[in-house]
Amino acid sequence: MIKAENVSKQFIRNVRNDEKGKASFKRRTKEEFYAVNGVSLEAKEGEILGILGPNGAGKTTLLRMLSCIMEPTDGNIEIYDRDSNLITDMVEKKKHIGYLSGNTKLYNRFSTRELLWILADIYGISKEDTESRIEFIENVLEMHSFIDNRIEKLSTGQTQRANIARCLIHTPDIYIFDEPTLGLDVISSDAIVNFMKKEKENNKCVLYSTHYMEEAQYLCDRIFMIYKGQKIAYGTPAELMEATSTDNLRDTFKVLINKEGGSDEF
Amino acid sequence: MNFRIVKTLLKKELTDIFRDTKTIIIMVAIPLILYPLLFLASVLITSNMLKESTEKTYNVSIVANDSDRAVVNRLLDDALEKFEYHFEIVEPDSDDYEKLIRKNTIDAVIEAKSDNGELGNITIYSMSSLTKSDTCRSMIEKVFEDYKDEITENKLREALDDYDSLTSEPFEITSTNYSSKEETTGMLVGNVMPFMMVISVLIGVSTIAVDISVGEKERGTLETLITIPVNNMEIVIAKFFATTVIAMFSLSLNIFSFGLIGFYMFHSAKIASESMGDFSLISFIPSVLIMIPLMVLFTMFISALCLCIDFTAKSVKEANNYTTPLMLILVMGTGAAVLMNMKFNYVYALIPVLNISLLIKDLFMLKFDATMIALVFGATILHTMAAVFAMTKIFSSEDILFSEGLKSFKLFEKRSNMKEGQIPGIGDIVFMFVLMFLLSNFVGGYIAIEHGFLGVIISQLIVFLIPVIYSWYIKVDFKNLYTLNAPKAKDVIGVLFFVFGAYIINTLFGTYLIQWFPKLAETNDNLGSMIGMGGFVPSLIVIGMLPAIAEETAFRGFLYGTLKNKKIPIAVTMIITALVFAAYHMNLLQFIYVTLLGLLMSYIIYNSNSIFITAIFHLINNSLTVIIQFKSEWLEKIPLLQNETPGLSDTLILLGIGLALLVIGFIISDNKFGIFSHSKPSGKTLE
Numbered sequence: 042m043i044k045a046e047n048v049s050k051q052f053i054r055n056v057r058n059d060e061k062g063k064a065s066f067k068r069r070t071k072e073e074f075y076a077v078n079g080v081s082l083e084a085k086e087g088e089i090l091g092i093l094g095p096n097g098a099g100k101t102t103l104l105r106m107l108s109c110i111m112e113p114t115d116g117n118i119e120i121y122d123r124d125s126n127l128i129t130d131m132v133e134k135k136k137h138i139g140y141l142s143g144n145t146k147l148y149n150r151f152s153t154r155e156l157l158w159i160l161a162d163i164y165g166i167s168k169e170d171t172e173s174r175i176e177f178i179e180n181v182l183e184m185h186s187f188i189d190n191r192i193e194k195l196s197t198g199q200t201q202r203a204n205i206a207r208c209l210i211h212t213p214d215i216y217i218f219d220e221p222t223l224g225l226d227v228i229s230s231d232a233i234v235n236f237m238k239k240e241k242e243n244n245k246c247v248l249y250s251t252h253y254m255e256e257a258q259y260l261c262d263r264i265f266m267i268y269k270g271q272k273i274a275y276g277t278p279a280e281l282m283e284a285t286s287t288d289n290l291r292d293t294f295k296v297l298i299n300k301e302g303g304s305d306e307f
Numbered sequence: 308m309n310f311r312i313v314k315t316l317l318k319k320e321l322t323d324i325f326r327d328t329k330t331i332i333i334m335v336a337i338p339l340i341l342y343p344l345l346f347l348a349s350v351l352i353t354s355n356m357l358k359e360s361t362e363k364t365y366n367v368s369i370v371a372n373d374s375d376r377a378v379v380n381r382l383l384d385d386a387l388e389k390f391e392y393h394f395e396i397v398e399p400d401s402d403d404y405e406k407l408i409r410k411n412t413i414d415a416v417i418e419a420k421s422d423n424g425e426l427g428n429i430t431i432y433s434m435s436s437l438t439k440s441d442t443c444r445s446m447i448e449k450v451f452e453d454y455k456d457e458i459t460e461n462k463l464r465e466a467l468d469d470y471d472s473l474t475s476e477p478f479e480i481t482s483t484n485y486s487s488k489e490e491t492t493g494m495l496v497g498n499v500m501p502f503m504m505v506i507s508v509l510i511g512v513s514t515i516a517v518d519i520s521v522g523e524k525e526r527g528t529l530e531t532l533i534t535i536p537v538n539n540m541e542i543v544i545a546k547f548f549a550t551t552v553i554a555m556f557s558l559s560l561n562i563f564s565f566g567l568i569g570f571y572m573f574h575s576a577k578i579a580s581e582s583m584g585d586f587s588l589i590s591f592i593p594s595v596l597i598m599i600p601l602m603v604l605f606t607m608f609i610s611a612l613c614l615c616i617d618f619t620a621k622s623v624k625e626a627n628n629y630t631t632p633l634m635l636i637l638v639m640g641t642g643a644a645v646l647m648n649m650k651f652n653y654v655y656a657l658i659p660v661l662n663i664s665l666l667i668k669d670l671f672m673l674k675f676d677a678t679m680i681a682l683v684f685g686a687t688i689l690h691t692m693a694a695v696f697a698m699t700k701i702f703s704s705e706d707i708l709f710s711e712g713l714k715s716f717k718l719f720e721k722r723s724n725m726k727e728g729q730i731p732g733i734g735d736i737v738f739m740f741v742l743m744f745l746l747s748n749f750v751g752g753y754i755a756i757e758h759g760f761l762g763v764i765i766s767q768l769i770v771f772l773i774p775v776i777y778s779w780y781i782k783v784d785f786k787n788l789y790t791l792n793a794p795k796a797k798d799v800i801g802v803l804f805f806v807f808g809a810y811i812i813n814t815l816f817g818t819y820l821i822q823w824f825p826k827l828a829e830t831n832d833n834l835g836s837m838i839g840m841g842g843f844v845p846s847l848i849v850i851g852m853l854p855a856i857a858e859e860t861a862f863r864g865f866l867y868g869t870l871k872n873k874k875i876p877i878a879v880t881m882i883i884t885a886l887v888f889a890a891y892h893m894n895l896l897q898f899i900y901v902t903l904l905g906l907l908m909s910y911i912i913y914n915s916n917s918i919f920i921t922a923i924f925h926l927i928n929n930s931l932t933v934i935i936q937f938k939s940e941w942l943e944k945i946p947l948l949q950n951e952t953p954g955l956s957d958t959l960i961l962l963g964i965g966l967a968l969l970v971i972g973f974i975i976s977d978n979k980f981g982i983f984s985h986s987k988p989s990g991k992t993l994e
Contacts, residue, residue, distance in 0.1 A: 110533050135536040145534060146527030148319070150326040162315040163535055207531070 042246040043084050043107060043215050048116035049270075050077045050102050076102040078270040079116070084246050084263075086123075086214070089237060091261035092250040095298060099270040100250040101142065101219055107248060108140035108217045123214060136164065139208030142219030149193035153184060153203040156192070157210050164211040171210075178206045181236065198229035205233065216240060218249040222256065234260060258290040266294070268301050308540045316537065316545030317552075320519060324553055333514065334557045338507075338564040346568050364393040365443040366412065368404065371419035378426050379419055386450050394446075408434050414443035489590045490673055496569070496591075497671035498645055501664035503565055504558070504598075505641045508606050509634050511557030515550045516613035517626045525623055543614070543702040547695065550610040551603075558602060594670035597680060604687045605663050609637075611694035618702045640664070656682040659690045728784040730872045731865075735777070743773045743861065744891060763849050771857035774865035788868035789860065790918045797983040798915035799923065801976025806927040808968025809907055813900045815961050820899065843937040851930035859922045862888045862905075863912045881909035904928070907969075914978055 053073055077099040084090040094100050105111040107118055109131060120128045120137055128134050148156060154175060161171040179188055182202045187195055192203055201221070208216060216237070222230035234256060237247050241262075251257050257264060258278050266274040266281070274281055274297050278290055285296040324330055369379050386392040397413050404416045416432040429451050433444035464470045484491075523529045532542065573588070613630060620626035637660050644664035649655060651665045662683045669676070731739075747766040755762025778788060785791060862884055870880040885905025889898045912921045974981055 108534060110530065132536040132538055135534065138534070140534040142530070144527050145531040147531060148323055148528055149526070150323050151319075155322075159315060159319050160535060163312050163537060165311070 042086050042121055044119040045082050046116050048080050048106055048113045049075055051114040052076050075270045080272055082265050084248050086246050087241055087244045088262045089241050089247040089260055091257040091264045093264055094267040098267045104217050104219045108138050109134045137213055138215050139213040140217045141204055141208050141221055147192045152191050153188045160210050174210055178209050182206055198225050214245055216247045220250055254291040273297050273301055312537055312541045313545050317548050320545055320549035338560040342564045364395050365414045366395050366397045368397050368399045368413050368416045372421055375419040375421055375426055379417055382450055382454055392446050404432055408440055414440045493671040493673050497668040500671055501641050501645050501667045507558045507561035508609050511554035512609045512613050513630050515553045516617050517623055519546050520614055520617035521620050521623050521626045539702055543699050547610055551607050554606045597670055598667055604691055608691040608694055611698045615698045615701050657686045662686055722780055725782040727782050729781050731869045736869055739773055739777055743770055760849055767853040767857040770861045774861050789864035790868055792917040794917040794919045798920045798976045801972045802920050802924050804968045804972030806924050808965045810931050811961055811965035816900055846933045850933050854929055855922045855926035859918055859925055863918055863921045884909050
């Protein structure tokens with residue numbers, strides 16, 4: 042479904058330069074660094090792949106590149122359709138992906154229904170199909186009470202559901218969710234987790250990042266752990282726990298990170 | 308590009324903007340409520356000011372002896388009937404008049420000094436910083452001026468028997484106005500209209516453009532937008548049309564509002580004076596019909612321009628920082644065009660904003676010049692196309708979302724952060740050259756007026772130092788950027804042929820240009836007089852040698868060196884260098900032949916890969932001009948160089964010689980086709 046080969050992304054950041062003995066905020070130099078460095082991974086249909094890692098590890102950059110909104114500096118991303126044909130066109134690729142992150146905000150002055158209509162129009166979905174899709178989404182995400190309200194008036198959980206609805210309108214094969222349950226209450230996050238499970242049963246491919254280890258442990262088929270832009274572990278939750286001889290993913294995570302020299306952003 | 312997607316995106320943008328109450332209030336309320344209110348307020352204020360002098364009562368104190376006081380009293384009383392001035396004579400309760408005026412107890416004090424029993428000199432005490440006191444003073448002045456005239460008249464009447472016949476009007480003056488009522492009104496409207504149009508478009512476009520570009524980024528919706536299958540082109544075109552449509556909407560509201568005010572003024576004026584009776588608004592219909600498509604184009608131009616700027620900004624604040632100076636420049640351009648009474652000519656017709664302002668002004672003065680209209684339309688279409696093209700190139704959703712911004716400016720980094728061997732950014736180049744042009748032309752030019760040669764030296768120093776200091780600051784690789792390679796012998800010999808060939812052809816060309824366009828020659832004179840100021844040797848140094856160093860450093864060094872390191876075709880680099888070099892000379896006649904020279908010099912540095920070769924070219928070329936000026940006896944036998952008009956045969960011979968020299972130079976030095984191109988590498992192996 043989706044495959045990353047040796048993907049890297051280079052950015053420029055400010056670093057403090059203490060070389061000349063004066064440790065002050067003025068002495069800053071620009072430095073090139075790799076947010077993601079030589080990462081390879083693969084996710085298949087009917088699979089949930091969890092991307093785990095501490096803050097600043099490069100999860101968001103990796104997911105952005107996987108969802109084709111950011112060009113990798115090196116390496117390439119391959120996306121295959123249901124018949125395992127490689128898709129090369131950038132715009133075609135996006136039609137196969139539903140991407141969601143904390144940064145993908147919605148147009149506040151539209152209602153969810155209007156937004157879905159606009160998106161359907163851009164995806165080139167016919168009117169009848171759009172109507173039935175919207176009805177379906179409304180039922181799946183239980184949006185009856187607020188689908189016609191402007192998005193600016195919705196609560197956090199409702200906004201997140203509207204955001205997921207946006208990803209559903211074109212029935213993508215691959216879902217890429219960047220911390221979809223962040224800041225949501227138990228009921229809202231359960232709705233999203235259940236949705237991912239259901240889509241997995243529909244033979245879709247789900248990639249998602251999270252900081253909730255319990256959630257990842259019970260939901261993910263495989264886990265990709267990233268730290269300082271590089272892979273530190275890749276396998277099923279059971280394999281990872283066995284390799285580190287721990288009995289839950291939370292401890293596994295801590296052991297793996299400490300082995301790499303500890304997180305510098307606690 | 309998929310037009311269905313563009314249409315959907317456009318619809319989305321428009322709905323989004325029209326649902327934004329804040330924007331709509333700004334766009335609708337300002338023209339429909341604020342402008343009429345401002346107009347009403349200004350009418351009220353002016354009518355109040357007119358009433359002020361006739362309705363208010365002014366308190367005046369008089370310092371004089373009894374007889375004078377009586378005269379002054381009488382004059383002030385009479386003023387009520389004569390001028391409708393209301394004076395109230397006040398007895399001050401203290402002698403400190405200044406304090407009384409400051410406290411507004413009295414407005415002015417009149418001091419009269421007796422002169423042989425008659426009214427002598429009058430002194431009026433008042434304060435010009437207090438409006439009422441100052442008005443009072445001018446009223447009192449008028450009263451006494453009038454009294455003075457009256458006395459003079461009486462004296463003359465007593466002295467002269469035939470006073471009446473002497474003072475009767477010797478002749479009458481009448482004037483006839485050829486301007487129709489429409490033209491007179493048109494002139495008034497024409498002075499206001501360009502401002503109104505340009506400012507309305509600017510306000511409309513700039514608010515929307517910022518909101519639709521970086522605004523969307525700040526709200527986080529741009530990232531959503533690029534997750535859906537749309538490409539950059541579709542996004543940018545939809546945003547461009549949305550900005551244009553909204554700005555047009557705002558402009559039409561503005562026009563409607565001003566139209567209403569104008570209509571009201573027109574009708575109230577009509578009632579006031581019957582002479583306006585034959586006035587017809589119909590004669591302005593063609594003006595308006597031409598103006599509307601022009602404004603549509605102009606709005607598109609400004610939209611593309613603003614979006615260009617806003618797309619490079621990282622935040623709304625940054626975008627506003629860039630847009631504000633741009634707006635100021637554009638409004639100043641309009642102001643200059645309208646208020647300074649610029650004469651519309653072919654050059655101005657090509658300059659954005661200026662051309663539109665001047666054309667609208669002309670249109671409302673009912674001057675319809677088909678050539679000018681076509682030229683302005685053509686130029687505006689070209690500008691718009693260029694701006695739209697630039698906009699589509701600049702817009703990259705990924706850069707806007709995730710990059711650093713302002714990549715083309717290296718100047719704003721600290722030197723310690725610079726990497727060795729950098730190449731200047733395009734933004735830096737533009738900035739440096741603007742700075743250099745301004746400083747060398749204005750500072751150098753100003754000093755040249757006062758001190759002659761010193762100005763030229765300073766100009767050259769500026770031209771030399773600005774690129775060099777900048778290059779040092781960003782730590783460029785001087786050898787690469789300034790092409791500091793040792794010259795090869797073949798190029799040194801070749802350049803001698805080039806320079807003489809080019810000099811002959813250019814002089815020939817210049818002679819003909821002056822003959823065909825004598826007006827160009829007038830502007831060219833100041834250079835000649837500059838050469839004549841110093842002696843031979845100083846001239847040789849200042850005009851021959853300095854530019855060969857300074858101008859080569861700036862143009863063939865800094866500019867050419869930067870461009871050759873960018874991903875620009877080398878031919879474009881050569882042409883740009885030549886054009887900038889020509890533009891630097893700020894002179895139309897020179898522009899034409901310096902461009903030709905510049906192209907040749909670009910070729911020379913490209914071919915020889917050594918700046919010293921073009922420096923030699925520059926040195927000889929400029930020195931020749933000095934030599935001809937001072938030592939014309941050396942060249943007496945060559946008829947062409949005497950600035951006389953050569954005959955056809957002379958022209959052909961000289962042209963032949965010039966071209967032959969160029970060809971020889973080419974054969975000697977060219978890397979590909981020259982005679983040394985193949986023998987050189989093999990010659991080295993002989994060692």
